[in-house]
Amino acid sequence: DGGITQSPKYLFRKEGQNVTLSCEQNLNHDAMYWYRQDPGQGLRLIYYSQIVNDFQKGDIAEGYSVSREKKESFPLTVTSAQKNPTAFYLCASSKTGGAPNTEAFFGQGTRLTVV
Amino acid sequence: SQKIEQNSEALNIQEGKTATLTCNYTNYSPAYLQWYRQDPGRGPVFLLLIRENEKEKRKERLKVTFDTTLKQSLFHITASQPADSATYLCALDPMDSSYKLIFGSGTRLLVRP
Numbered sequence: 639d640g641g642i643t644q645s646p647k648y649l650f651r652k653e654g655q656n657v658t659l660s661c662e663q664n665l666n667h668d669a670m671y672w673y674r675q676d677p678g679q680g681l682r683l684i685y686y687s688q689i690v691n692d693f694q695k696g697d698i699a700e701g702y703s704v705s706r707e708k709k710e711s712f713p714l715t716v717t718s719a720q721k722n723p724t725a726f727y728l729c730a731s732s733k734t735g736g737a738p739n740t741e742a743f744f745g746q747g748t749r750l751t752v753v
Numbered sequence: 754s755q756k757i758e759q760n761s762e763a764l765n766i767q768e769g770k771t772a773t774l775t776c777n778y779t780n781y782s783p784a785y786l787q788w789y790r791q792d793p794g795r796g797p798v799f800l801l802l803i804r805e806n807e808k809e810k811r812k813e814r815l816k817v818t819f820d821t822t823l824k825q826s827l828f829h830i831t832a833s834q835p836a837d838s839a840t841y842l843c844a845l846d847p848m849d850s851s852y853k854l855i856f857g858s859g860t861r862l863l864v865r866p
Contacts (some may be wrong), residue, residue, distance in 0.1 A: 673856070680856050688852055746795060749794075
């Protein structure tokens, strides 16, 4: 089945620790996105990528890093510089960015908690 | 500043009634607008896309309108069912060559049996 897979579903981070969230898609989509969602809030864009080996900062990129070495994969690292990382993280992909009929497909999310 | 606004208060309606959700945007000129459904603890799921030259789009019990003069989209669910209870998000491409998708904060819909 084609889809987008995030792992792990739940992740616990200690203070000062970097953690990496995985996102893989087999939809042959060019564009991939990372969003953060806090309780009762909408989705805020962290990073996005329209093509392999290229990515751009979203609205809240500070304390996060990404890579796009393969079309299928777009991992997100939450660094120790992110002071309030506890949130629900969503990865999405679409055929291309910026064109009609390119709805986003989302993974099931990773819930990150700082302990 | 650029904003996408959805009613933060939950919409509580009786089964069988029509639910109407609003998405207003400021300082954007989107060529299209999308609506998604999100269930608790899950990722959003795409429902409908409407283009700027389309006044109305329908899919089964769903209807979306897009008024570029008012800078507003309305999302209707007719003959609502308890299974329609979820959070509904609108999203747009800011059309600034960034090719990113920006989301509103969503409106929670509760349909009472």
